[in-house]
Amino acid sequence: MKCNRDIMNRIIYGFVFLICCFSCKHGEGKYHGVIEKINAEGENYHGTSISSEKYLDGIDMVEITEGEHTFLIPERKGQIRSYACTECHSKPLSDMHTEGVQKAHWDMKLVHANENAMNCMTCHNPNNMNELKSLTGNDIDFNKSYQLCSQCHSKQFEDWKGGAHGKRIGGWAPPRAAMTCVNCHNPHKPGFESRWPARFNTVTEEERK
Amino acid sequence: MSKKWFSLNFGRNNETPSGSGSCGCGKTSGGCGSHATPDTVDSDGYQMTDEEFAEAAINASIGEETKKDGFDQVFDVKMDRRTAFKKLTASLLIGAGAVSTSCSVVSGDDSKEKAQIDWEEQFKGNYKLMSDDEKSATVDRLMRSYELRTGKNISMSSKNAEEDVLFGYAFNISKCQGYMDCVNACVEENNQDRDSEMQYIRIHEMKDGQGFNFNEADDNYYHEVPAEGHFYMGTQCFHCDNPPCVEVCPVQATWREDDGLVVVDYDWCVGCRYCMAACPYDGRRFNWSKPEVPEAEVNHKQHYLGNRMRKKGVMEKCTFCVQRSRAGKNPACVEACPTGARIFGNLLDPKSTIRWVLENKKVFRLKEDLGTEPKFWYFMD
Numbered sequence: 001m002k003c004n005r006d007i008m009n010r011i012i013y014g015f016v017f018l019i020c021c022f023s024c025k026h027g028e029g030k031y032h033g034v035i036e037k038i039n040a041e042g043e044n045y046h047g048t049s050i051s052s053e054k055y056l057d058g059i060d061m062v063e064i065t066e067g068e069h070t071f072l073i074p075e076r077k078g079q080i081r082s083y084a085c086t087e088c089h090s091k092p093l094s095d096m097h098t099e100g101v102q103k104a105h106w107d108m109k110l111v112h113a114n115e116n117a118m119n120c121m122t123c124h125n126p127n128n129m130n131e132l133k134s135l136t137g138n139d140i141d142f143n144k145s146y147q148l149c150s151q152c153h154s155k156q157f158e159d160w161k162g163g164a165h166g167k168r169i170g171g172w173a174p175p176r177a178a179m180t181c182v183n184c185h186n187p188h189k190p191g192f193e194s195r196w197p198a199r200f201n202t203v204t205e206e207e208r209k
Numbered sequence: 210m211s212k213k214w215f216s217l218n219f220g221r222n223n224e225t226p227s228g229s230g231s232c233g234c235g236k237t238s239g240g241c242g243s244h245a246t247p248d249t250v251d252s253d254g255y256q257m258t259d260e261e262f263a264e265a266a267i268n269a270s271i272g273e274e275t276k277k278d279g280f281d282q283v284f285d286v287k288m289d290r291r292t293a294f295k296k297l298t299a300s301l302l303i304g305a306g307a308v309s310t311s312c313s314v315v316s317g318d319d320s321k322e323k324a325q326i327d328w329e330e331q332f333k334g335n336y337k338l339m340s341d342d343e344k345s346a347t348v349d350r351l352m353r354s355y356e357l358r359t360g361k362n363i364s365m366s367s368k369n370a371e372e373d374v375l376f377g378y379a380f381n382i383s384k385c386q387g388y389m390d391c392v393n394a395c396v397e398e399n400n401q402d403r404d405s406e407m408q409y410i411r412i413h414e415m416k417d418g419q420g421f422n423f424n425e426a427d428d429n430y431y432h433e434v435p436a437e438g439h440f441y442m443g444t445q446c447f448h449c450d451n452p453p454c455v456e457v458c459p460v461q462a463t464w465r466e467d468d469g470l471v472v473v474d475y476d477w478c479v480g481c482r483y484c485m486a487a488c489p490y491d492g493r494r495f496n497w498s499k500p501e502v503p504e505a506e507v508n509h510k511q512h513y514l515g516n517r518m519r520k521k522g523v524m525e526k527c528t529f530c531v532q533r534s535r536a537g538k539n540p541a542c543v544e545a546c547p548t549g550a551r552i553f554g555n556l557l558d559p560k561s562t563i564r565w566v567l568e569n570k571k572v573f574r575l576k577e578d579l580g581t582e583p584k585f586w587y588f589m590d
Contacts, residue, residue, distance in 0.1 A: 034450040034556075034582040035567075038375065042557040042564075048371050052537040159590065163562025164381070164570055167549040173537035176562065184549065192548065197389040199396075200431040203406040208429075 052171035059169065061177060062143050069161045072177040074169070076143045083142070085129035093126035111189040113152075123148055123187070149181045303331055319357055326354045336474040336513065337464050341369070348513055355518075363509040365517055368535045370468035376529050376584065377469070377556040379566045380443055383590040384550035387412055387434035387441035394545030398530055399516040400508050402500035409494065409527040410445045410542060421575075443551075445542075446471065446492035446527035447575070447583030454484035454493060463524070469556075469584055470531055472514040473524055480522040489576050490583070493526045529553070556584065 031037035060075040077083050088104065089096070112118055125133040132140040132148050140147050150157035159165035160178070167184065169177040181187070288296070333339075333347055344367040352365050392410045401407045413426040417438050435441065452471050455463050462477035463484055485493045499521040511517040512532035519525050530540035534553070538544070543551040554563030566572065572586040 034584060037450065038377075038556045038564075038567075041375070042559050045373055045557050045559060047558075048373050048555070050371055050374070050535070050537040055538065155590075159570075162565035162569055163552065163554075164379075164566045164588070165384075165549065165590070167546070168539060168543070168552075168562070171536075171538035172534070172543075172554040172561070172563075174558075174560075179549075184547070192386060194386075194433050194435060195388065197387060197412075197431060197434055198393045199389045201406050201408065201429050204429045 048173065050173045051175070052173040052177075053175060055170040056175070056177055059177075064144065064146075066161050072169075072175060073143075073146070073180040074183060076145060076180070076182065080142065083130075089129040108188055111191070112187070145187070146181050149187075303328075323354065323357050326350045326357075330354070330476070333476070335461060335477045337461060337477075341367075344369075344513065351513070351517065359504065361504065361507075361509070363507075363511055363517075365511045365513060366532060366535075367513050370466045370470070371535065372467075373555075373557055374468040375556040376448065376534060377554060377563045377567075378448075378529070378585045379552040379563055379570075379572065380585065380587050381548075381550040381552070381590065382440060382442050382587055384548045385412070385441040385443060385546075386548055386550075387414055387430070387436075387439075388547060390545045390547055391443065391542035391551065394541040395527070397506065398508055398533070398541035399528075400500070400502050400511075400518060401525075402496065402498070402519075403503070403506075404501055405496075405498060407494050407496075407500075407525075409492075410443055411491070412441055412443045414439050414441055442587065443542075444490060444492075444575070445585075446488075446529075447490055447581075447585035448527075448529060450582035450584060451580060453487040453489065453579075453581060457483040457487040459483065466514075468535070470514075470529055470534075471526070472528055472531065473526065474514070475517070475519050475523045475525065478523040480524065482524065484524055489579055489581065493524055496521055496523055496525065 031040060056072070060078055061072040062075050063070065063072050082088070110118065110120065121133075122135070123132055125131060125137075125139070128139065130142075132142060132145060134140055134148065135151050146157070146160070156165050160181070163176075163178070166181075167179045169179060185191075330347070330350055334343070336344065336347070339347070348365045348367045352363055355361065355363050389412055392408050392412065395401070395410050396403075396408060399409065401409070411428040413423065413428045414430045414434075414436065415422060415426045417440060419425060421442070430436070448465075448469055448471050450465070450469065452465055455465055455471065458464075459481060460477060460479050462479070463471065463473045465471050480495070482495055485495060496519055500519050502518070507518075508516055510532055512528075512535070515528045515531035530538075530542075534540055539553050543553045552563055552566055554561040556563060556567075558564065566588060567586060570588040572588045574583045574586055576583075
């Protein structure tokens with residue numbers, strides 16, 4: 001009787017051992033989830049031969065470093081039609097004031113925050129039109145206008161630096177190039193317009209009837 | 210690099226014995242099976258004998274068909290008499306057609322070449338099992354065949370997955386405005402059938418305050434967007450790391466590539482639609498009719514596993530634009546999105562933007578509890 005129980009025990013232990021060995025999906029993959037896999041396989045990442053450099057050909061870029069992030073953004077001054085501003089703004093704004101004539105920037109309407117928070121002078125310096133102006137009166141280069149936006153939109157700035165906000169230029173592969181704030185948002189009217197969708201599936205519509 | 214299947218190495222790259230160009234199929238490009246000289250080296254350098262390799266392949270993988278390619282995969286199968294007759298009749302019809310064209314004195318060189326290409330394409334093996342030479346041979350044939358049929362040139366790639374790359378995608382729910390520019394770009398990039406208006410991407414319009422209620426959501430709206438009191442989210446193939454669609458395929462016409470893309474060999478698919486039923490995300494589409502794209506709108510930059518022209522009765526799906534992503538570009542939907550709601554990149558690169566999103570934003574995936582491990586994350590600002 002005792003002998004029998006002994007054998008039974010051994011068989012049970014044997015089974016438990018075997019189940020331990022084969023229960024996990026060995027051979028299905030070494031990792032329990034894709035996050036584990038990314039962390040493990042990403043540890044000895046050597047870089048790839050794929051590059052998106054050729055897709056940036058012909059685009060004028062400037063390299064910026066903000067915190068631990070270094071990447072390219074499009075050059076801005078060359079894209080502004082009437083830069084340098086001092087070509088017209090040769091004297092301080094108060095001296096250029098005229099009545100009864102069509103104003104040069106008549107088509108510009110500020111739809112950005114409310115009147116108490118922002119007017120032209122929040123960002124532009126009437127005495128030096130070629131540079132932007134920080135809240136404390138320091139000059140900001142037009143090529144680095146994101147520094148101006150980030151004064152208020154600090155959360156968006158963090159996301160943009162990391163890559164969660166904004167859009168890539170070129171492709172996913174390094175070098176990293178990204179649109180800067182004003183490439184998507186009109187600084188004087190930064191909100192996105194509502195519009196009609198680009199497509200409507202008439203077949204699905206038919207099927208639903 | 211861990212492979213999920215056994216690939217056949219016919220030794221074409223290392224020790225090609227001279228005079229291997231003579232076989233029954235009458236072609237030199239390889240892929241018929243008769244050129245094969247089994248000489249297999251395991252990934253860790255251990256030299257396996259042929260018997261050992263075959264044994265392992267049969268046990269671990271799809272059984273008999275692993276050690277065969279080309280003609281053998283089609284002919285060397287146990288079957289009953291009725292099936293055999295059926296198959297023979299079908300093949301004889303094709304063969305008779307091909308032979309009559311190729312031997313005919315009346316038909317020109319072009320139609321003979323076309324018949325030859327059709328013959329070789331008919332009896333080629335599964336793309337997943339092909340060597341690089343065989344892959345480029347079939348791609349060459351498909352390009353030539355397109356040229357013969359339409360007089361237009363296309364470029365088709367058979368670029369393999371790059372090492373140290375695993376593709377991932379993130380979707381910002383707070384940014385999507387429901388403009389559907391992504392859908393348009395996808396249809397144009399991937400040569401999808403214009404008549405049936407097949408679309409890989411669906412944008413769901415959801416009511417605020419009801420969570421992800423797909424039953425109440427509308428994926429075919431047409432009014433000014435973003436609509437008051439609604440938010441938008443997109444779904445497409447999530448390229449699961451543990452894809453259920455691959456498990457159920459009876460002919461192994463769909464598989465997961467090393468860079469994480471779940472792809473379909475349109476020439477191997479039998480159109481059973483098991484994968485469509487198995488996918489919990491409605492990521493797969495079926496060609497009920499022959500896909501037609503006006504010649505002027507055909508995207509001529511193609512990949513065998515991606516946007517090349519499909520035929521009637523086969524499955525297709527989003528491939529993260531394999532023809533673009535393997536060249537370093539973003540998928541067409543990412544590039545088209547005007548709000549920057551779509552982020553794509555290499556999950557293995559610790560400095561990539563997609564990794565920053567995963568590590569710094571509060572991300573989640575759909576139906577995470579199923580264990581499918583989709584490589585498509587959602588997040589909010």
